[in-house]
Amino acid sequence: MANTQRLLLVASPLMRHAPAFDRAAALAKAKGMALHILAFDYLEGLASAGLVNEQALAVMREGYVKQHRQWLETQAVPMRRTGLTVTTEVVWVQHALDEILIHLREQPFAMLIKALEHESWWMRAMFTPLDVQLLRECRVPLHFVRKANHALPRTILAAVDLSAPEDQYEGFNEHIISEALKLALQCNGQVELLYVHDIGAMYQDADGYGERSFFYDSSLTRTLHEAQRKAFQDLAERNGIDAEHCHLRMGDPAKVLAVFAENHDIDVVVMGRYHHRGIGGFIGSTAERVLYKLPSSALVISPEHFQG
Template identity: 60%
Template sequence: MSEQSRLMLVVSPLMESSPAFDRAAALAKASGAALHIVAFDYLEGLANAGMANEQAREQMRLGYVERHRQWLEDQARPLRKIGVPVTTEVVWVERPLQEILIHLREQPMTALIKALEHESTLSRLMFTPLDMHLLRECPVPLHFVSHVRHALPRRIVAAVDPFHRDGQYEGFNDRILREAAKLASTCNAELDVIYAHDLSSITANEFGFDNAAMFFSSSKAKELYDAQGDAFRELAERNGIPPERQHMIMGNPAKVLSSYADAYDIDMIVMGRVGHRGIGRLVGSTVEHLLYKMPCSIWVISPEILTDQ
């Protein structure tokens, strides 16, 4: 992170602290970044209070916003004392997604930090949570904080997939590794790199076979594995990752990454999201599958904006 970097921390409208406060403060302090703390408030009970006097309801709303602003200032004061430049803001808005995106356009940020809000599977099926919208649309690195063991990460893993056959995201893995290396240097953390490869996701006709059985019983499967290994090692080496920090593991990527993070007490996993311009959805959706399952926090890198096809 550069000396001029600025982090944005989105906090709960309920005036409650979370591990995201500690993580944001630690990252800001370690990197010399400024920190902007913003709450997007909306309490339905207060917004729809059954009062005949509209002015009285408005006064209650303004009073709540002011109390929240003062509460944020109380949280910011100790950080300023240790040299972290902190600004605070409270915005009353029912649907915060667009306001967050507007903030990111008008006030360029190095990263957006937010506590992960755990939603039930049923809830996620019925409506798309804010965190999922941010995962798909946030234009800057997005750090979902959960399961915090250390305010400043000590062990970081970068997850890459260097074997994109269409070349659409060429260079994206290098950017993931650069971001991860920068974070590790800032935090004085250990950095490992994982390529979780899953041959079952490969379509047989992509390699000229009529069925998967013929593909996996042939020498082509070994050729593919060797090609993947070569691509991974080349990627890691050109980004200065030593051999002992390179891990190529066969299996479903979501399961591999979750198990590795749990087994090795990983504090943060850095990974990329891959999407289609214009429809705002994930392809492969490894990040989506991991979001609510990882035993550590996630730092998500978005690809560069692609030109329209």
């Protein structure tokens, strides 16, 4: 039976070929899925040109969209020659996020793929970029492509979170590992498993915080570390990850994750959008903090998608 799901590639409005095109085509081929390439156009000056009548404005807008559509088709031609089914679409719309979410609701897309747009920290502080909006709103697996040294990823890192298990989404870590293993099988890649636990944050949740000093209570530190090591080992064993591919680190998760990805030539980091229930579980989540720090691409899984 043919796979009816498709991959959705959201292309830049700048009409430039990015590594995300190569990654999307390679993944579609590996997964046996069709690929739909979607681009958005909206020029503020053209959309609100007060000196141009409506008919002339419509002609100018259609000409711009037509040019973009033709450019997308030139990108699709070599993909089709490899046997892929590729469709293209250009939409004139001011708010791209709304249109993307409509597409995702109305059609069975298995994954959204997009080039990560580089934004300065102060721009991100003043405006919410589309990438961050998607990270917060997208329910299907979201693949941000920063670079693609290999069209198909070869080294895939599953980043799990074992902290505060009482408010975790049950089975979510296993789902992240499963998605990483499935991707590795399709791409003939290798999965590495990483857990970074912030021992300081965990200590604050332990009984008696405020009565004892973290820096001098080595007994509690060892107890917490051993409990996390055991939980991580059990998680790896349940999911068939060999010990040599398991990595337990201490520190700030976002910083350690970025350094680990750089040092181990990771192609894709598979991580959860957030792991814990409640609004506090998402605000300042590792996924959002690490997105612009990672030297590699990221595949972000939503708990809502995991729960169906």
